[in-house]
Amino acid sequence: MTKTKYVTDLLTIEEVVSGKLFKIPDYQRGYSWDNEQVEDLLTDIEHISHQDHKHYTGTLVISKDATSERYNIVDGQQRLTTLIILLKELYEIDKEKYSHIHNTFLIQKKGQYILETNKETDAFFKECIIGDKKNIPATIKSLQNLRKSKTQIYKWLRLQNGSIDVIHDTVLNKLGFLCFAPANIKEIGIMFEVINNRGKALSELEKIKNYFIYYATINNKVSLQVKVNNNWESILKYLSESGVISNQDENNFLRNCYLVYYSANKSKSWNVYDELKLKYKPDDKSDLEDKIEEIEGFIDFIQEASQSFAYFTNGDVFIREYEGPLKKEIATVLKQLRCHPVNASVLPMYLATMSYLQDKPETVLELLKIIEITNFRIYVLPNANISRADSKQGDLFFWANELFNCEDWHSDNDDEKYETYLGSEIHGDIFDCTKAQLIDFTKRMCPESVFVQSLTVDLDESIDYYHWNGLRFFLASYEEELNVNRKITWDIEKILISRQQTKKEKLNDYLSREHIWANKNLLQYFPENYIDKRRLGNFVLIGLSSNIQINAWNIENKVKFLIDNSSSPMMQVNELKKKLDKAWTFACSKNRVKKKNFYRNLGCSLIDQRENELIKFALKRWKFEDEKFNRFIEIDTFKAVSQNKNETFFLKEK
Template identity: 30%
Template sequence: MKFDSIEKLLNYGIFTIPEYQRGYSWTKDQLDDLLNDLSDVEFIKEHYAGTITLIKSGQEKIGITDLTKYDIVDGQQRLTTFHLFLVSIYHRISEIDPLQADAVIIKNVLNKGKSLLRLNSKDNQEFFFALLNELDINIIKKYAPKSKTQKNLLNTRIHFNTYLQRYTSINTLVKIYNNLLSKFKVNVFELEEESEVGLIFETMNDRGLPLSDMDKVKNYLIYLTHRLNEKTIAKEINRKFGDIFTELMEIKNYSVTRIENQFLKHCYIVYSGDNNNLSDIPKKIKTELIKQREIFAKKNLFDNDTAQREKKIKEIKDFNNFLQKSANYYSAVLNQSFDIQNVNDSLYRLETLGKIESFLPLYLAVLNNKKFKPEFLIAINEILEAFTIRVFIFGNKKGNTGNSALFELAYKVFTNKINFTELKKELRNLIEKNSSNLDLRKSIINMGAYNSISNSSLKLILLDYEYYLQGELSAKFDIGSIREIVSNGKITIEHIAPQTILPGVKAMENINLLGNLVLTFENGVLGNRTFLSKRSTYAKSNFASERELIGYEDWNDKTILERGKKIQKFIMDKWKA
């Protein structure tokens, strides 16, 4: 191990990010941490910037110079960021005075038109190369990233440009450059082969260096293959984890760390059937699933006990294969990217209700079981939607209600101990166990829905009521799909009796109840007006639920409850136990 400055590190040669590594994932928080460290390092001798782990992979000639090539095992996020920052400094100096933009600043970033850091896919590398070379930030802002990796690369380049605009002195910019290169220090590990990676990181973990849970599991599996003298399997683990990282990174609306940790926990639940004390999944895998002590207890395992050795190899390969397949399913569920649109629509509804994460282990189990078909999710989701509406939305139960039972059902599905028909029955039993019709009726009528239910969930419920009313009419209006309406900011939830007390109008108690809420295109027009002054607008609405209101001569606490009972009946009928 060496302790080197960033300048010495960059002088090593050419760096390549292998295909098995995750894409570039740094966002504003990590970038600001780096910039704060750069600001602080002005007043100290040096700053420790973590560990870089490399494997020498060959030579490449650029011009007349032979450069050593390295695969980056760990540290690709930091190295990528350093390259983007150095280029940003160079371009900022060029903006101030092109004559003072010394190419020495980027000599270890770009060399004779070639990037000295190679990303893990052709598309990402071309995008990265364009970011390194383009001076005009307005052109860069027009780039269209095709993946989350490219989006993060673009945001980093723009973020650094914005940060450096505050500096108008070239001397200050050069000082920042020198501080990064000379005062930032890293530990550099050079390994001989991939199977050593797990061995190194298992040791590093004991010294408290941070790794993600997914990295810990990957390195543990590689470490086991090293102990079993199976280098080919180590390469296979790396390749499949590369696929896993790529798949998970493209899931929308989640940070990389959160989605990876959540995915690993859900996979462990399904694969092991264990849903107790899930705070440290890597430790659980080591002690309960693929047991480390069995290898430690038999130092000559791969020499004298072929059956036990083959069993351990199978455990490693089976779990690795399960993780890879599950990453594809996880992405399909959360991105709603199945070939069957009705499956995607049913998942979108649960996402809108804010509870899809509770059911992810069950989805993994269903999709990993060959006896279950993806289209089975439509019927399953209808029941899970009823569970969500009755238990969480109107039942106001804790967010983890039913989790243990759902996790147990997931394991039963995964291990073929329950079929599709039995699963649906068990899910309906779970609804009955956690909700009662009497309490549900009271809650629908009396809950202050406007303040207690999320806007998206409330929109979905009112929209379903709208579709129900439209279905009873001979003349229908095309109001759009659920996705269009839920995401449409122009369609809002209107208080029929306004929240603001108007002069000369008696205050009402039931303002925020479900019976006083309706979807509208006209919230800006309707505003804080009395019911009678809004009736003519309701009469011309495309929404049947607004047109229905003209049947009321007056609007008060009593009529709010009356309309609430109509919606109550609809909800009880649609989302039965």
Template identity: 35%
Template sequence: MTTQGFGAQLLDLPAIFLGNFFTIPDYQRGYAWEKKQVEELLKDVEHLMSDGAALRHYTGTLVLGRPLGGAEGEFHVVDGQQRLTTLVIFLRELYERLPDDQKSSFAELYLQRGDLGNERSVLRLNSDTRTFFERVVLVDGNTEHCPISLEAQQRLLDARNQISSWLDEQLNAGVALQAIKQTLELRLGFLVYAPKEDAETGIMFEVINNRGKPLSELEKVKNYLIYCCVKLSANTLRESIDQDWSEILKALNVAKKTSSGDEGAFLRYCLVVHFKLNKTDSQYGYEELKKRISLDKLLAKPESKTQAIKRIAGFVVFMKTAALWYQRLYGPVHHGLEQGIIDILDQIRAQGRHASIMPLFLALVIKLGGKGERLQKLLRLLEILNFRVYMARNMTARNDTGQGDLYWYAARYYHGGLVSEVSPEYRKMGREFVESDEDALEFFLVDFVHAYAAEGRFKASFTLDAESPDDFYKWSGLRYFLMNYEAKLQPKKTIQIDKILLSVNGKKTADYFSVEHIWATKNRVGDGENNRKQDWYQRRRLGNFVLLELRLNIQGCNDDLEDKLVKYLAKGGDEPPTDLQQVRKMGSDAAAVMSSMEGRQRRINFYHDLYDELNNRQEQRYIDFAESRWSLKGFLGNKKILKESAEMVAEEA
């Protein structure tokens, strides 16, 4: 096949495909088009079918590379792979609907060529999606023998289904199949460039794909690392990166962390720990990586090649291990983990806010091998820190306060030497010894918690000033707090703490715990009754809230307390009463308070006084629980800080 005419004119699909084979190199991203991009292509085809002009329509550009040692007509798709892949899917769906006498020549041109037993797809995708593309998307769409494990695979199948539906709609509307075929083959025009390729020009790793789908930071990093392998002639490492990257993407898919933002965050955390990036530099991870693996510098001396290869391999292995822990945390996939570790992972996952602690989390689980009592203790401290500093109400002015320090601790701990940062006078405190990096990390994290969420401030965060506009119902940590409280009340019962991550939409009411106002915002508000400033204050206090099964909340959300308790606690009926101990405790309090108020006329202050007393009782229980549940007692450094606090109070007195 000759490449004459490439780049000089708009070529149609038969001219592009005739005698050629195309491969998406492994350094390229997976299939990234979503419904919007596929729909735009289909609209282009519709417009061309309704346009009577005979001119070709510019559809896009293809940049093709000639692989070293490749046969005539063998091309790598450097740019334009998304559109080309989508068109091949389109052609496959068109083939399915063609008359039998047209199928053979059509398939040989666009889909598959070769003798029986030696057939080869005209378009081969990268190794991550090749098998799925050829066995599912280009066959019958059945995933039974090739299950979906990557988001790119799902997008390929979605594109197939979308195009299939569009074709059926067109044919049902009376559009001729041959009209669609002629439009695809003769009216779509491409500019095709095929420069001679060597080891460098074949790796255009920063190419931006069509239709506003730029490469993510994670994709750029993969492409750069493979580019480095080509420059270093490290073929085995290149193959290893392809395999490991597939595992990374599969793990992120299991963790449901596949958006561009999620992938970018994952990359930042890995760079912070592995390459000791600070918080600011981590925002420019791809550029910073190129500085730390700079080929110009590393290749300046021949002996630097080994160093470069080891540095690349080490980072990829770290990312693969980090992705595995993402899968364990968010999946969750807990095979082979100690029960104590699983319990803490459940707690951390349920917190839902991890940006500040994730580098520390990865540093700990990877360095300590994912097991051991020391790891359990440090992860528990991390959960305490995350709740007290970043989830408790109004502890910090910003969500990323102190984040730079935590990132520094993560990097320094992972690479060793953190213990040297502890002042000598604190190395031995009574019976406490700071002897290892684990000791030092524990010491620094305790100090961090006291700096941003000291005991007094933490305790005060659970009470509400009457003049404050805050409302505990709007506190993002409320459901996490109440789920932990329920777990404490029922220690022998398994409380699925991450039920708080469930959405009410589409869930059975028995599976979803809602937050219930004991004194509902719409209860007894009419005609000015109980609608005063002091009444709204009672409705906003922490003590006014409990978890409740959604089915019960729906039944009595705005009723008087006496009527609610009958629905929540009474035996019998079609539905059992609440299974939540915190509701039972609230019911017990309510019965006692109402008994003490028996005989009082229910005038304007009656409900205020009733709920004020209930709030006082429940709020105190909540505070006592919080001080115990998220206590720093037993951690290194706490005695030192408490001693200093006591001395400071004494001096002020």
């Protein structure tokens, strides 16, 4: 009978490290501890310093690297890395007194670093964390975390008020570790799964990176491991430039990549890591070379998609890196898409389209324009034909997947006939097919009547356009059009400046939506939810240079204030004076002296005028080249009321 061996002793960090070299495998995540985890460790050290015995601090799992003299850290890398940063900062306080730290925990006499981190962070760790260089940019999240931890520890040590020797003694002699070294690679594989699903949560993107390297190691496929290592730093850099910092952000990005590359199945895309583990089982050697090629293709696509996503979210990246044809034209459409308040439904189509940028820039530009129109009319508008329960995303995802994977398709070579949403037969290549599908899909879901309906309030509707998430984008697009007509440059991306940014930098560039007929004006006659106060035509885009409360002023005073106090000249605001004069003349012509009736006529007339212009603008701005919007006549609330008509707009009969 085999006697069970129990671990009975806790090891100090020096007993763990002494005489060894360590490496964090590339399948491990980058350094992920933030202020909270570091603070917990430092608080533990303060508490333990008052004890006279070793305190259990954590478990380290290590394995001998098959290709070097180093030990791979399978588990415990975050804690060990942080403690080495702490020891480095202790050494800097008194290099002579704590000289043993340098050779034991930092760099051996032969010049070898005791700890090598994974490829994602190793150069930065050696040069900036151990080497103290300060001019190297932290371009990705893990590098930013390393720099923040170093700063946090530096500040903490300098608040210890003569207790540095106690801290030194505590770290070296009172922190206790269990150290486990599994005997074979199969045990490490099992532990990989356990470790990958506990502790600080990993994103799906981090998990698949780890899994692909593990898969390459199990199958002795060096090319795959090299591919992951070579691509991942670029992927993380582009995602960082895109503002992708949370696990959820990374998961959403990966989901879109999966939809384009593998499958348009929405449910599967929510669990990419699990789906890929099922698809690529380590013990399944069938068609291994094909699987490796497929995985490498996916990694290449993720890298390409991360760059395309950075182009989408950060115009500076596109201007800096794209040197192909039609740069100005493509940048303009990307800017418009960037300013849309919602874009999740078209992102897979966008990524699939951008995969052809180097070879087919003209086609990409044409598709991007179509995508922008489709997204606005289907998902930005409060479109009555689209509900949360049936957003039609599945169709868009399917077409995106086909666009990416069926580059050689042509209708002439396919015996089967395909039709669009409107029943038109599809002819041409995959790009012709995609364009036809998107255009007819948009025409079906948002014809002219629905378009106009989406921008108006029926007499029995409760919608309030103040709460429409597309309002700022819509009004900014209108402002852009007014400026273009006068050959003036106006940057629509001003709407992306947040209120927090303007407060921090003491600027007045934040553009907000503002009522013309104040929602608290004449509440004795017209409640806040009065229909004309809720209509699209009652809102302008403006940057106010004053914090004065103007939400109860009469219309004529409000208009004068808006014109006089805009922090940046806005054409749509300046145009209010003419419209107000016309509305005033109309209200006076009714010969109704009662204040209530006068203001009802004044407000309604002014808002009718603006809505007529806004709707005509929208129908021109977001129509396809072959589309003839010729049914819209006018907005006339007074005529609608006199005819007992619920809708305030008038269309020509078909």
